[in-house]
Amino acid sequence: MNHHDHVNRIAAACLAVALVGTASTALAQKKYDPGASDTEIRVGQTMPFSGPASAYSTIGKAQAAYFRMINEQGGINGRKVNLIQYDDAYNPPKTVEQVRKLVESDEVLLTFQILGTAPNAAVQKYLNGKKVPHLFASTGASRFTDPKNYPWTMGFNPNYQTEGRIYARYILENYPSAKIGVLYQNDDMGKDYLAGLKHGLGAKAASMIISEASYEVTDPTIDSQIVKLKTVGADLLYDMSTPKFSAQAIRKVAELGWKPVHILDINSQSVGGVFKPAGFENSQGIISVNYGKDPGDSSWDSDAGMKKWRAFMDKYYPDGDKNSSFNTYGYSTAQLLEVVLRQCGDDLTRDNIMKQAASLKNVQLDLALPGIIANTTATDYRVNKQLQMIRFKGEGWESFGPILTDDSTD
Structure with missing residues (x-):
């Protein structure tokens, strides 16, 4: 066998190995755990x-x-x-x-x-x-x-603590002498919102937060909590509730003729699910944050x-x-x-x-x-770290101010 033949044969063998190699990696690339298949x-x-x-x-x-x-x-x-x-x-x-x-x-x-x-x-x-x-x-x-x-x-x-810190920043810039009444759901969600607010207010938290009222998700109503926060003289309501209770809170605040600055968490900003049942006339001026386009806008x-x-x-x-x-x-x-x-x-x-x-x-x-x-x-598993302040006006939300980024990693 002459040299030329030999080289060709080796090349052919190498090519065959290379093809087998690519075929097996192509097959190996399909990797499945339970719940996945070709279809x-x-x-x-x-x-x-x-x-x-x-x-x-x-x-x-x-x-x-x-x-x-x-x-x-x-x-x-x-x-x-x-x-x-x-x-x-x-x-x-x-x-x-x-x-x-x-x-x-x-x-x-x-x-x-x-x-x-x-x-x-x-x-x-x-x-x-x-x-x-x-x-x-x-x-x-x-x-x-x-x-x-x-x-x-x-x-x-x-992250609810991120959101809480951004509200704290907003409060310090716009309502530095606010008397804050907190309404929160007694679970990890509510506690995180409270922790974020306190972290963001820093040394001023102790003097600015004058009362905290919690509720259980199984409670039929939060009327007594709202009455308590009004009675102690809060002029800013930091309302960290879920939709059913948010609608109740908005209605009760209006019924009492109370006019606090009302900050409401991101979970409760559905116009159809919260504000319509609470009454648009009762919802004017409520402040929240958002990171998505509002379909009602x-x-x-x-x-x-x-x-x-x-x-x-x-x-x-x-x-x-x-x-x-x-x-x-x-x-x-x-x-x-x-x-x-x-x-x-x-x-x-x-x-x-x-x-x-x-x-x-x-x-x-x-x-x-x-x-x-x-x-x-x-x-860093936080998918969403940027928020936009919004205010309820008419029958929907309006954005105001710049997009705020929470750089805090703790």
């Missing part, structure tokens, strides 16, 4: 379809509609998303039962947007122990953005992202309220999950899902306010 990605969640927080259930309906749309368009990298939803009635023991079922019977690849602080807290250790992604939890409590202790959990909502009418959302609502969720920020929220969270799943390619392992979720780079969602982008790292 499907199984995702699980609980939602309060009934119970005291059922105003939020439309979020789950909007998310289901979003993945119907995605599946109709061919799925994600050719796979259909199967979103399995169970009602937990915002009741933590029920959440535990339903999440175990999702993981152990339905064998979901990940959980997505479990709603509520207490429900998420009830399953956080379980999901981390099982190494199942606890992704974009629908809560801003700080324990859900703590990669050191809970690497499998990532919250979506702006006509200044977004010609915005491309808003047009896309309205077309989606018309086609996939026609019964949904087009003025509800809960429905824009449902769309935005589903869109972010789509981004993560696309980034995963054919490596649909639970490990890779967390890796991709923790390496978001300048993600601009259709309905995020201009200038607000999502960035995450392995050590």
Whole structure:
């Protein structure tokens, strides 16, 4: 055999090995954990379809509609998303039962947007122990953005302490001599809002906060708490409640003829779910923060992202309220999950899902306010760190002031 032949033969053999190599890496690149296959990605969640927080259930309906749309368009990298939803009635023991079922019977690849602080807290250790992604939890409590202790959990909502610090900054700049009365839900959510306010007010917290009143999510009414805060002479109401109680608070404040500066947390800004039932005339001037485009604000009418959302609502969720920020929220969270799943390619392992979720780079969602982008790292799980102050006027919200970024990492 002459030299030339020999070289050719070696080259051919090398090429064959190289081809086998690429074939096997192509095969190896398809990596699946339970809940993923060539045709499907199984995702699980609980939602309060009934119970005291059922105003939020439309979020789950909007998310289901979003993945119907995605599946109709061919799925994600050719796979259909199967979103399995169970009602937990915002009741933590029920959440535990339903999440175990999702993981152990339905064998979901990940959980997505479990709603509520207490429900998420009830399953956080379980999901981390099982190494199942606890992704974009629908809560801003700080324990859900703590990669050191809970690497499998990532919250979506702006951290409540972040939000509290931003309100504190606003109060110090605009109402430095305020007498603050605090209303809060007696759980991780409410306590985080209080901690953020105190952290942000710093040394002035002790003198500025004159009274704190808490309520349980099972309480029928918060009338007595509102009466107490008015009676002690508060002139700024720091109201960290959930929709049913926010509507009650707004009504009771009006009924008492009390006129405090009213700051309301981000969870309760649905026009249809809170302000309409509370009465628009009672809601004027309420202050909050936001990071998404408000569907009730006509200044977004010609915005491309808003047009896309309205077309989606018309086609996939026609019964949904087009003025509800809960429905824009449902769309935005589903869109972010789509981004993560696309980034995963054919490596649909639970490990890779967390890796991709923790390496978001300048993600601009259709309905995020201009200038607000999502960035995450392995050590910073906060998806949303930027907020815009807003004020209720007429039958909707108006933005004012610049976008504020919380740089505090503690």
